[in-house]
Amino acid sequence: MSVSRRGLLGRMAFGALLPGLGALAVPAHGAEAVSAELATSAALLNAMFPHDALDAGFYREMAARYLDELATRPEALAAHRAGLGVLDGSYIAPFVQLPEVIQRSMVAKVDQEPFFTAFLMRGAELVYRDQRAWDLLGYEGSSVEYGGYLDRGFDDIDWLPAAGGTQ
Amino acid sequence: MTTFSLDDSSVFVIIGSGAGGGVLSRELASRGHKVVCLEAGPRLTLGDVVNDETEMFNKLTWLDRRMATGKPDPNFPVWGCKTVGGTTMHWTGACPRFEPHEMRALSTYGEMPDATLVDWPVTPEEMADWYDKAETRMGVTGTQGYPHLPPGNNYKVLEAGARKCGYTDMDTHNMAINSIDRDGRPHCRQLGFCTSGCAVGAKWSTLYTEIPAAEETGNFELRPGCMVTGLEVGEDGRIASVTYLSDGKSYTQKARAVSVAGNVVETTRLLLNNRSQRHPDGLANSSGLVGRNYMRHFTIQVMGVMPGKVHFYRQTHLAGVVRDERAHRPERGFAGGFLISTVPFTPEVLAKNMLTGGWGRDLTQVLDKYEYLAGMLLTGEDPPQLDNRITLHPEARDGYGLPVPVIHYEDHPNTIAMKDYAWKAGRRIYEAMGAEQVIEMGDYIPATHNMGTARMGEDPATSVCNPFGRTHDVANLFVSDGSLFPTAGGCNPTLTIVALAMRQAQHIDGELKAGRL
Ligand SMILES: Cc1cc2nc3c(=O)[nH]c(=O)nc-3n(C[C@H](O)[C@H](O)[C@H](O)COP(=O)(O)OP(=O)(O)OC[C@H]3O[C@@H](n4cnc5c(N)ncnc54)[C@H](O)[C@@H]3O)c2cc1C
Numbered sequence A: 001m002s003v004s005r006r007g008l009l010g011r012m013a014f015g016a017l018l019p020g021l022g023a024l025a026v027p028a029h030g031a032e033a034v035s036a037e038l039a040t041s042a043a044l045l046n047a048m049f050p051h052d053a054l055d056a057g058f059y060r061e062m063a064a065r066y067l068d069e070l071a072t073r074p075e076a077l078a079a080h081r082a083g084l085g086v087l088d089g090s091y092i093a094p095f096v097q098l099p100e101v102i103q104r105s106m107v108a109k110v111d112q113e114p115f116f117t118a119f120l121m122r123g124a125e126l127v128y129r130d131q132r133a134w135d136l137l138g139y140e141g142s143s144v145e146y147g148g149y150l151d152r153g154f155d156d157i158d159w160l161p162a163a164g165g166t167q
Numbered sequence B: 001m002t003t004f005s006l007d008d009s010s011v012f013v014i015i016g017s018g019a020g021g022g023v024l025s026r027e028l029a030s031r032g033h034k035v036v037c038l039e040a041g042p043r044l045t046l047g048d049v050v051n052d053e054t055e056m057f058n059k060l061t062w063l064d065r066r067m068a069t070g071k072p073d074p075n076f077p078v079w080g081c082k083t084v085g086g087t088t089m090h091w092t093g094a095c096p097r098f099e100p101h102e103m104r105a106l107s108t109y110g111e112m113p114d115a116t117l118v119d120w121p122v123t124p125e126e127m128a129d130w131y132d133k134a135e136t137r138m139g140v141t142g143t144q145g146y147p148h149l150p151p152g153n154n155y156k157v158l159e160a161g162a163r164k165c166g167y168t169d170m171d172t173h174n175m176a177i178n179s180i181d182r183d184g185r186p187h188c189r190q191l192g193f194c195t196s197g198c199a200v201g202a203k204w205s206t207l208y209t210e211i212p213a214a215e216e217t218g219n220f221e222l223r224p225g226c227m228v229t230g231l232e233v234g235e236d237g238r239i240a241s242v243t244y245l246s247d248g249k250s251y252t253q254k255a256r257a258v259s260v261a262g263n264v265v266e267t268t269r270l271l272l273n274n275r276s277q278r279h280p281d282g283l284a285n286s287s288g289l290v291g292r293n294y295m296r297h298f299t300i301q302v303m304g305v306m307p308g309k310v311h312f313y314r315q316t317h318l319a320g321v322v323r324d325e326r327a328h329r330p331e332r333g334f335a336g337g338f339l340i341s342t343v344p345f346t347p348e349v350l351a352k353n354m355l356t357g358g359w360g361r362d363l364t365q366v367l368d369k370y371e372y373l374a375g376m377l378l379t380g381e382d383p384p385q386l387d388n389r390i391t392l393h394p395e396a397r398d399g400y401g402l403p404v405p406v407i408h409y410e411d412h413p414n415t416i417a418m419k420d421y422a423w424k425a426g427r428r429i430y431e432a433m434g435a436e437q438v439i440e441m442g443d444y445i446p447a448t449h450n451m452g453t454a455r456m457g458e459d460p461a462t463s464v465c466n467p468f469g470r471t472h473d474v475a476n477l478f479v480s481d482g483s484l485f486p487t488a489g490g491c492n493p494t495l496t497i498v499a500l501a502m503r504q505a506q507h508i509d510g511e512l513k514a515g516r517l
């Protein structure tokens, strides 16, 4: 997936109109409903790392991977579930349906909890090690197979004022 | 392939194959001495090096348990390697020399409260010759006739901003990275993955320079996967043998003399953990100073969201330097100085680094500007303090059954003052270039520069080693890494480690030939 700046702006507007509803907008596998646990985890991951150009499916995929990893660690899974319970426990609506500003304030209440920091750290790896995130951010990754950046733009900056020599 | 028997008591045993141990190995072997190098990590080839920071971190990094109290991360206080080549696999290759004033820290800065400043027992004039030799050996750019590396985007931003701030002393730095094909290795291709091990071998690393050169002499045997645990003292008070674990089995190699180059934490652990009646507080520790005066330089970062694209990941990590703040100018409110150089981050590392400051839009609005980011690393002098110290945990054991090292470190007030100043200096540079946003990042990278825990000096009461890195207490025991540094200077340590190892080798050669060792 390659996202042009124009496409990005388009999606930003969409995201702004429907804050936080992204996670519910598209069901995960066909018409199958997304489990509440996965939906809340995905929405939380989205709140941690909100990129308007990354769609709900992306966050859901990463959250599902995290839940898979937790499956072998019962204590961590229990803590994670308890944390999700707090986020889903508002009087207004489940976490996924809350507007972004309210989600933020809910998350701020738990952002020192171990379940949160564990998800945050691992989530950063899951999200930012993914090619789709790289394409979005403009990171080109491994370069050795192309002979590095020596002939591919390591010094192509064009907006600096003409300066004196370097050496 | 040369091999030596465990009973051969004529071999010189070197512990560690990194900057210090790798160079000493080659120097002694090429002078005709028999050398066995014991290295805890595996021997990789260039084919094992890929452009993936996570994969290489797991392949290269020393991940055995360590603990910390005070400022560092309690579980991962130090970043080094466990592999043939040591941390010269991870390193970025910057090779500045110590400044003369830094080697005369006490005379220049004067007494500093709560610091144990001293002057080096080696003069800057004597070091100059050894620096020449080390630069020639490593092919350091901008020295000895080796051309500088070409300037890339991240450096060009730094340079332009620095000039606007009135700085004048800057270039693409003195790097142990080939700017031309030499030494059987190619010039730098600007891969941008220097800390993952250089996949083309342009960056100097002992894995493919000093170690094979030592092997070619026919006097050298490298034993990878061998973790040294014991140094046995004989009746005569000399080290008689070295014990190591390999594949869970214990072996003992007899030795004529031994050098420890395990990179400060492991060097300290090995000395402290080898207690005997003769050495109740650990080997060579009659001064009580082994493990004390631990220094690590502060390492802070500043990032700018620039008005145009920079693509800071497309080049050598350390792509240039500004030296103007290195000088000692007490009117800034601190002694000593710091260097400003470039640094890039992958999205993952950037995100993780920034998580300490928050999550959500605060984080992603910066990440969304990834292509526009310029980054700098500021590293400055760290005064020695007695209480900054590496000790052994009384109960906790690592996978080898060895006591876990505990690193205690706190910033000296001088360091805090210098850091505050450095952050502002860095911010000014990017603001001068019209940065939309400037992000100051904290001093949370685990220590990459380790120094000071077996300082050298003339007086056995106030130092662990003599000016050649020979321990005062044990005649045939040497230290060959940053542990020797009496003070830390305001620059990266490895060129100095290499220069000292070359100087030490000449001394050892003389002693061996004279029958004194
Ligand atoms: C990311 C990074 C970037 C860096 N960039 C720079 C830079 O630009 N410029 C600079 O000057 N410095 C830099 N450094 C620091 C530089 O890597 C070190 O100063 C240098 O490698 C230290 O050399 P050494 O020989 O003391 O230790 P190392 O190179 O770490 O080698 C020590 C070796 O000893 C082995 N060992 C330890 N204990 C035992 C034992 N008991 N038995 C057997 N083997 C053992 C280890 O496995 C290791 O291979 C950087 C470091 C890092 C992590």
Ligand code: SF4
Pocket: A148, B177, B187, B188, B189, B190, B191, B192, B193, B194, B195, B197, B198, B199, B200, B201, B202, B203, B315, B316, B317
């Ligand atoms: S940028 Fe140069 S030194 Fe760094 S990894 Fe690439 S080729 Fe090696």
